[in-house]
Amino acid sequence: xxxxxxxxxxxxxxxxxxxxxxxHRFHMAQRWVGAGFLLLNIYFACMxxxxxxxxxxxxxxxxxxxxxxxxxxIAVDTxxxxxxxxxxxxxxxxxxxxxxxxxxxxxxxxxxPMFHMLMLGVQWSFITGDFFNxxxxxxxxxxxxxxxxxxxxxKAQMKQAYKYVLLNLLGSTMFVTCLGLIYGQLGTLNMxxxxxxxxxxxxxxxxxxxxxxxxxxxxxxxxIFPLWYWLPDTYHTLPSAIGGLxxxxxxxxxxxVMIRVFVMMLGTSQAITEIxxxxxxxxxxxxMFLGVLGAVSMHTVRRxxxxxxxxxxxxxxxxxxxxxTIGVKPEIKELAVAGAIFFILHNMVVKCCxxxxxxxxxxxxxxxxxxxxxxxxxRAPWLATLFMIAALSLAGLPPLSxxxxxxxxxxxxFRSEHYIxxxxxxxxxxxxxxxxxxxxxxxxxxxxxxxxxDKPQILPRTVGGTWAIALLxxxxxxxxxxxxxxxxxxxxxxxxxxxxxxxxxxxLGERNTPKRVLNNPVSHKTHVQSxxxxxxx
Amino acid sequence: MNLLISIxxxxxxxxxxxxxxxxxxxGVCMGVFLLGHGANxxxxxxxxTPAGKLPPVLAYGVDLHELVxxxxxxxxxxxxxxxxxxxxLLLTIIVITWRRHQxxxxxVLAEENDH
Numbered sequence: 001x002x003x004x005x006x007x008x009x010x011x012x013x014x015x016x017x018x019x020x021x022x023x024h025r026f027h028m029a030q031r032w033v034g035a036g037f038l039l040l041n042i043y044f045a046c047m048x049x050x051x052x053x054x055x056x057x058x059x060x061x062x063x064x065x066x067x068x069x070x071x072x073x074i075a076v077d078t079x080x081x082x083x084x085x086x087x088x089x090x091x092x093x094x095x096x097x098x099x100x101x102x103x104x105x106x107x108x109x110x111x112x113p114m115f116h117m118l119m120l121g122v123q124w125s126f127i128t129g130d131f132f133n134x135x136x137x138x139x140x141x142x143x144x145x146x147x148x149x150x151x152x153x154x155k156a157q158m159k160q161a162y163k164y165v166l167l168n169l170l171g172s173t174m175f176v177t178c179l180g181l182i183y184g185q186l187g188t189l190n191m192x193x194x195x196x197x198x199x200x201x202x203x204x205x206x207x208x209x210x211x212x213x214x215x216x217x218x219x220x221x222x223x224i225f226p227l228w229y230w231l232p233d234t235y236h237t238l239p240s241a242i243g244g245l246x247x248x249x250x251x252x253x254x255x256x257v258m259i260r261v262f263v264m265m266l267g268t269s270q271a272i273t274e275i276x277x278x279x280x281x282x283x284x285x286x287x288m289f290l291g292v293l294g295a296v297s298m299h300t301v302r303r304x305x306x307x308x309x310x311x312x313x314x315x316x317x318x319x320x321x322x323x324x325t326i327g328v329k330p331e332i333k334e335l336a337v338a339g340a341i342f343f344i345l346h347n348m349v350v351k352c353c354x355x356x357x358x359x360x361x362x363x364x365x366x367x368x369x370x371x372x373x374x375x376x377x378x379r380a381p382w383l384a385t386l387f388m389i390a391a392l393s394l395a396g397l398p399p400l401s402x403x404x405x406x407x408x409x410x411x412x413x414f415r416s417e418h419y420i421x422x423x424x425x426x427x428x429x430x431x432x433x434x435x436x437x438x439x440x441x442x443x444x445x446x447x448x449x450x451x452x453x454d455k456p457q458i459l460p461r462t463v464g465g466t467w468a469i470a471l472l473x474x475x476x477x478x479x480x481x482x483x484x485x486x487x488x489x490x491x492x493x494x495x496x497x498x499x500x501x502x503x504x505x506x507x508l509g510e511r512n513t514p515k516r517v518l519n520n521p522v523s524h525k526t527h528v529q530s531x532x533x534x535x536x537x
Numbered sequence: 538m539n540l541l542i543s544i545x546x547x548x549x550x551x552x553x554x555x556x557x558x559x560x561x562x563x564g565v566c567m568g569v570f571l572l573g574h575g576a577n578x579x580x581x582x583x584x585x586t587p588a589g590k591l592p593p594v595l596a597y598g599v600d601l602h603e604l605v606x607x608x609x610x611x612x613x614x615x616x617x618x619x620x621x622x623x624x625x626l627l628l629t630i631i632v633i634t635w636r637r638h639q640x641x642x643x644x645v646l647a648e649e650n651d652h
Binding site for chain 1: 557562565569572573575576579580582583584585608609612615616619622623626627630633634637638643646
């Protein structure tokens with residue numbers, strides 16, 4: 001893949017969205033065209049991964065050939081390529097599920113365009129190298145998700161849609177205000193340029209509170225501890241397919257951006273990390289523990305899964321927090337970031353898969369309240385098998401993907417001696433297993449009850465959905481059994497995030513390459529000392 | 538001038554916070570719109586005062602520091618367009634809600650959902 005082809009990650013979904021918009025009267029054509037665009041997208045994402053990973057190079061394209069801090073930059077490094085690949089595969093599986101199982105994609109014909117536009121926003125935020133474009137990508141993503149939210153809504157959904165829309169709008173407005181203030185302070189919104197300024201330890205003191213404020217903006221999108229309240233109320237009202245898409249992609253975009261901003265861009269600036277790192281670690285512990293307690297207390301499959309999203313976000317935060325804690329050795333920082341990236345990838349796949357499973361459970365049993373359903377093991381043995389693999393993977397049992405993500409994170413925590421957050425993480429895993437077993441024993445193992453008792457025939461439309469779930473489970477298994485391969489890619493990504501000079505050099509060109517300034521107060525002293533010298537001259 | 542804009546930003550943010558606490562959806566949406574305008578003004582404020590500066594047209598013999606920085610205005614334009622789309626979408630949702638429920642009161646909507 002050449003460097004200018006990366007613009008395809010924006011162009012393809014946009015073209016897909018426009019094409020399906022024009023085809024809104026022809027449902028079959030819409031589906032086939034959509035599938036074509038999604039498969040092309042997966043192909044190019046894999047190409048980008050194959051180009052970037054072996055050499056650790058970074059594909060950079062300057063829009064309109066305007067040089068870096070002035071024009072719009074898009075860049076694909078290992079982290080972006082990994083997110084793009086897994087994200088596009090997850091998108092395709094959800095698409096397959098929607099087409100086979102979920103007839104809402106035919107209502108009015110505007111589900112498909114919105115689906116592609118959502119993907120456009122997600123992919124754009126993965127590849128952008130410019131803060132303002134990140135805002136635009138977020139906005140596109142959110143607009144598409146509002147529209148998908150409101151297609152054929154029930155009453156309960158409508159009220160939750162308001163909560164979702166308003167809180168996200170509040171977050172976006174805060175983001176754009178922050179951007180304005182950052183531009184006023186630093187004179188640039190290019191991510192590489194801000195990274196360069198942070199590495200040279202030249203961030204003005206007044207810009208620090210604004211940059212720290214961004215934790216709240218992205219934290220709201222990712223649903224971290226004090227800002228999570230919108231998520232459990234919202235996601236469980238969604239149809240499972242859409243819930244899977246949102247859970248698999250939208251909250252993970254937030255986590256990706258947090259890694260990009262707080263680990264790569266600002267991780268070298270001591271003034272910022274000394275505020276953000278303890279906050280992230282404390283929040284990580286609280287987020288994962290309260291999230292899982294919520295999940296254990298719930299009694300509806302979709303509610304359990306949506307509160308679980310929050311608990312899993314805690315692990316990602318833990319990785320990020322360890323990676324920017326002052327005094328942690330660089331190799332442990334790399335371990336922590338690699339663990340967080342691995343965990344995000346694993347979680348995109350598994351979470352989405354579990355949501356799709358809950359959709360099929362509703363399809364079979366007519367409800368997802370665990371008190372009203374049961375005996376799905378006999379009714380849908382394949383679904384039960386796939387659910388079990390995904391659930392155990394989420395809980396983190398050894399040969400499956402969740403184990404490796406957690407193991408890397410926990411070992412990073414042990415080696416940097418953060419025992420409290422590590423023990424909370426272990427405890428959270430146990431509770432996760434408990435809540436998954438609850439779904440298993442009530443939904444699958446208990447005596448048969450629910451809609452499927454009266455209607456014993458198998459519905460043909462659940463078959464396609466099972467295939468989509470099987471694809472995701474296969475992906476998760478490959479991450480478990482091929483963990484070494486995946487982990488080495490995550491480690492490459494982590495290395496370039498902990499020391500971002502390669503990224504800065506690739507985007508800004510050789511001329512502006514910074515020398516890494518060690519974080520110590522000496523740089524302030526030199527200013528003070530040099531001032532009187534000038535006067536004496 | 539800058540002081541005036543800064544005060545305006547504060548007033549807009551305050552008014553929007555007040556409106557967003559309303560019990561009616563119309564008020565809440567108005568609050569969101571005002572918040573967007575406040576954010577745009579904030580970007581304008583940080584770009585500095587244009588008094589005594591030249592329009593940003595490059596020509597020989599012009600000192601770059603005498604030109605107005607055009608980027609904040611480009612940012613604001615983009616933000617306005619996005620804000621416009623968001624407003625259209627929110628108003629659409631409001632119209633749909635009104636047609637279905639004949640009410641825009643948050644309390645009534647919440648009650649209906651409980652049953």
